[in-house]
Amino acid sequence: MPRWHPAGAKDFPPVPRHGAPLMAESDPQISAETAGATDEVVEAELEHSEEERASIRAQRLGKVAALREQGVNPYPYRFDRDRTISELREEYGSLEAGEEVEVSVRLAGRLMLKRDQGRLTFGQLRDRSGEVQLFVSAGVIGKEELAAFNDLDRGDWIGVRGTVMVTKKGELSVKVASFELLSKALRPLPDKWKGLADVDARYRQRYVDLTVNSDARRVFEIRFAAVDSIRRELASRGFLEVETPLLHLQQGGATARPFITHYNALSMDTYLRIALELPLKRLLVGGLERVFEIGRVFRNEGIDTRHNPEFTMLEAYEAFADYSEMMDLTELLVSQAALAATGSMVVTVRDVQIDLAPSWRRVSMVDLISETLGVEIHPSMPIEQARKILDGLGLTYKPTWGSGRCTHEVYDELVEHTVIAPTIVFDHPRETSPLAKPHRHDHSLVERFEVIVDGRELANAYSELNDPVEQLARFRDEADLKAAGDPEAGDVDLDYIRALEFAMPPAGGLGIGIDRLIMLLAGVESIREVILFPTLRPEAGLSDADFPSA
RNA sequence: GCCUCUGUGGCCAAGUGGUAAGGCAGCGGACUUUUAAUCCGACGAGCGUGGGUUCGACCCCCACCGGAGGCACCA
Numbered sequence: 001m002p003r004w005h006p007a008g009a010k011d012f013p014p015v016p017r018h019g020a021p022l023m024a025e026s027d028p029q030i031s032a033e034t035a036g037a038t039d040e041v042v043e044a045e046l047e048h049s050e051e052e053r054a055s056i057r058a059q060r061l062g063k064v065a066a067l068r069e070q071g072v073n074p075y076p077y078r079f080d081r082d083r084t085i086s087e088l089r090e091e092y093g094s095l096e097a098g099e100e101v102e103v104s105v106r107l108a109g110r111l112m113l114k115r116d117q118g119r120l121t122f123g124q125l126r127d128r129s130g131e132v133q134l135f136v137s138a139g140v141i142g143k144e145e146l147a148a149f150n151d152l153d154r155g156d157w158i159g160v161r162g163t164v165m166v167t168k169k170g171e172l173s174v175k176v177a178s179f180e181l182l183s184k185a186l187r188p189l190p191d192k193w194k195g196l197a198d199v200d201a202r203y204r205q206r207y208v209d210l211t212v213n214s215d216a217r218r219v220f221e222i223r224f225a226a227v228d229s230i231r232r233e234l235a236s237r238g239f240l241e242v243e244t245p246l247l248h249l250q251q252g253g254a255t256a257r258p259f260i261t262h263y264n265a266l267s268m269d270t271y272l273r274i275a276l277e278l279p280l281k282r283l284l285v286g287g288l289e290r291v292f293e294i295g296r297v298f299r300n301e302g303i304d305t306r307h308n309p310e311f312t313m314l315e316a317y318e319a320f321a322d323y324s325e326m327m328d329l330t331e332l333l334v335s336q337a338a339l340a341a342t343g344s345m346v347v348t349v350r351d352v353q354i355d356l357a358p359s360w361r362r363v364s365m366v367d368l369i370s371e372t373l374g375v376e377i378h379p380s381m382p383i384e385q386a387r388k389i390l391d392g393l394g395l396t397y398k399p400t401w402g403s404g405r406c407t408h409e410v411y412d413e414l415v416e417h418t419v420i421a422p423t424i425v426f427d428h429p430r431e432t433s434p435l436a437k438p439h440r441h442d443h444s445l446v447e448r449f450e451v452i453v454d455g456r457e458l459a460n461a462y463s464e465l466n467d468p469v470e471q472l473a474r475f476r477d478e479a480d481l482k483a484a485g486d487p488e489a490g491d492v493d494l495d496y497i498r499a500l501e502f503a504m505p506p507a508g509g510l511g512i513g514i515d516r517l518i519m520l521l522a523g524v525e526s527i528r529e530v531i532l533f534p535t536l537r538p539e540a541g542l543s544d545a546d547f548p549s550a
Numbered sequence: 551g552c553c554u555c556u557g558u559g560g561c562c563a564a565g566u567g568g569u570a571a572g573g574c575a576g577c578g579g580a581c582u583u584u585u586a587a588u589c590c591g592a593c594g595a596g597c598g599u600g601g602g603u604u605c606g607a608c609c610c611c612c613a614c615c616g617g618a619g620g621c622a623c624c625a
Contacts, residue, residue: 055594056560056576113585120582137582154575167583190561191574193586197562200617212561256624301624302551412625450625457625488624513625526618537616 058548060153060186067181074184079159081108086129092164092172100165100175107132107174108159108182110211113192116150123149125160125174133173134160140175149176154192155185155211203534219522219529222341226521227294227514229340230314230333237329239290239316244279246272246296250491252475253277255434256299257487259309272298276315277435277509278496281464284317284507285499292316294514305526306456309535312514317464321508322437323447326461327424330451330510331358334422334458334517341521349454349523352420360422360451365411368425372415379404379429380444404429404444417455424449434474436462453520461510468500 054062064074083091088105095101109127123134138146152158162176190196195212202209202216209216231241251258253275260269276293283291294314301307314333318325338345338356345357363371366378377389379402386403390396395413397406407429419425426449427439436446447463465471475497481489518530528534 054577059576115584115587116581117584117587118581120584122584122587124585133585135583139582167585169583169585171583171585173583188560188575191563191586192561193574194562198557198617200557201561203617208561254625299624302622304624305619307624460625539616 056188057186060184064184074181076182079108079182080106082106084129085109085127085132088132089130089172095166095172097166097168097170101163103164104161105164105174106161111152111154111156111158114154121146121150133171134176135165135173136176140177149179152181153185155189156181157183203528203536204539206532219524220532222522223518223530225341226337226518229337233333233336234292234316239292240288242283242291242293244276244293248273250493252490252493255488257301259298259300274299276313278493280315280317281504282499284319285502285504289319303535308527308531314512314514315509317507317509319505319507322463322506323449323461323508326508326510327362327449330459330461331360337517338521347521347523349520354421354454356422360424362424362426364427365425366407369410369415372418377407377410379407379431402431404431408432416452419452420454422451422453424451435465437465456516458516459510459512461508464507464509466500466504466506468497471500472497
């Protein structure tokens with residue numbers, strides 16, 4: 001238990017004061033002016049204005065050089081911190097205004113704010129856990145050390161040692177007994193009140209965004225907590241987390257245009273993966289039974305508020321299960337992630353409250369179309385009839401489309417975006433779902449569902465196709481499309497077929513777009529807000545000229 | 551790829567044909583309980599880049615570069 005006692009008591013002996021005037025030593029122009037010689041004054045004024053005109057970066061480089069001259073390393077190697085700021089707050093948060101504790105603490109962090117009061121300076125120190133005020137008094141550390149503290153800049157990393165106190169106004173503070181510079185910032189932090197507003201700069205210099213914008217930190221805290229929750233939930237159910245190759249020899253697992261790269265040692269092109277599916281299902285063949293991967297996939301497509309060329313997918317596969325177990329699993333993973341990340345299963349997107357708690361509505365695609373539009377369309381109906389329905393709805397279609405594709409089109413264009421509350425839309429047309437297992441009762445359908453929240457697809461799941469003969473036939477259809485010029489069509493993955501021929505157990509599979517889940521949980525509208533370093537075009541104008549050495 | 555909007559000192563931000571407000575930070579000074587501290591003082595940009603129109607352009611036009619949103623495309 002910490003012992004507290006009234007303010008005023010000191011943990012550290014007062015630092016002896018040094019008689020030297022504060023600025024005289026470090027400010028040559030002042031001594032020059034007081035010297036009175038005309039030439040010297042003119043020279044000093046010149047020097048003075050030059051100093052003022054120097055860029056902030058040049059001034060800081062000057063400070064770095066000055067420190068080195070004094071034998072101080074502006075970039076030392078380590079600091080012994082004994083607690084984080086949030087730990088400090090937990091321990092001493094109940095102190096009353098004016099109280100002080102005779103315990104020395106050692107904190108490290110970034111100096112975010114400085115308030116110079118003359119013989120007293122307040123600082124604001126931030127570490128990863130929070131912020132705390134620094135109370136830096138000449139009476140404690142002496143004039144010289146106070147001057148040195150005042151010479152620090154916003155953005156510098158520092159370590160401090162001191163006692164814990166609460167000011168008259170009730171602010172928990174560390175009364176600094178000593179401090180050291182841990183890393184000197186050469187560039188100034190953005191406006192202390194407005195922060196960094198320019199979105200371009202926020203994405204390119206995410207380090208600055210994270211430093212000054214608490215909203216940015218909040219989004220990524222949500223992201224880390226949500227992903228952590230998903231991992232724990234899956235692990236607790238016996239799912240094994242695995243890592244599979246990013247470099248693929250064949251294009252497959254989804255329909256998307258891939259990035260192609262070249263592997264010199266083998267003198268061949270390889271694809272960056274567009275999905276996790278096929279390697280994971282090979283592991284089901286291998287008997288791992290429950291596997292998942294959370295990983296980056298790459299699609300060579302455009303960038304917009306919902307698409308980044310590299311993004312994060314969760315895929316999970318469970319042997320002996322079908323898509324109905326995947327429905328339960330999806331509800332569980334998403335609702336628990338929301339709870340872990342935000343403290344609530346209710347999220348707010350554009351002022352709309354959405355409850356992610358189980359159980360979600362479950363409705364078949366054709367029923368949902370019927371309910372929303374009053375239109376009865378079904379993948380099994382004659383194509384002429386389906387076309388009439390699309391005509392009636394003002395939708396266009398291609399001559400190659402069957403009734404399944406037409407049904408899906410109605411759903412995509414007119415229904416999906418109207419679904420706000422989390423909804424499991426199941427039994428998709430077989431025609432538009434080449435990787436799912438045919439429906440056990442209706443072969444115009446497949447056992448597939450998507451989860452729609454706020455009008456957007458959040459998850460996609462199947463009863464996985466494990467019939468090698470049918471899989472090969474579907475691969476060949478795709479290969480024909482690719483040969484005909486469709487860049488999104490996949491290759492025939494003969495090794496995958498061979499794997500299926502060793503028999504893959506019946507299984508349910510689930511994919512969740514992690515970035516979109518985080519958007520939902522954080523209530524943000526752009527995928528770039530949930531990706532630390534979103535893909536951007538090369539920055540214009542940044543050059544060596546921006547980095548003069550002195 | 552197309553359309554609309556947008557780019558002003560380190561950051562925020564006004565100005566939209568007549569020769570660049572203001573704030574923050576930085577610099578000098580005052581101040582031992584501030585919390586976007588306050589007060590005083592001095593300083594800093596020719597307005598994304600390149601052309602063009604004009605007596606004159608940050609403001610108008612064109613192209614290019616970066617960014618945002620939308621469309622197309624895409625799960």
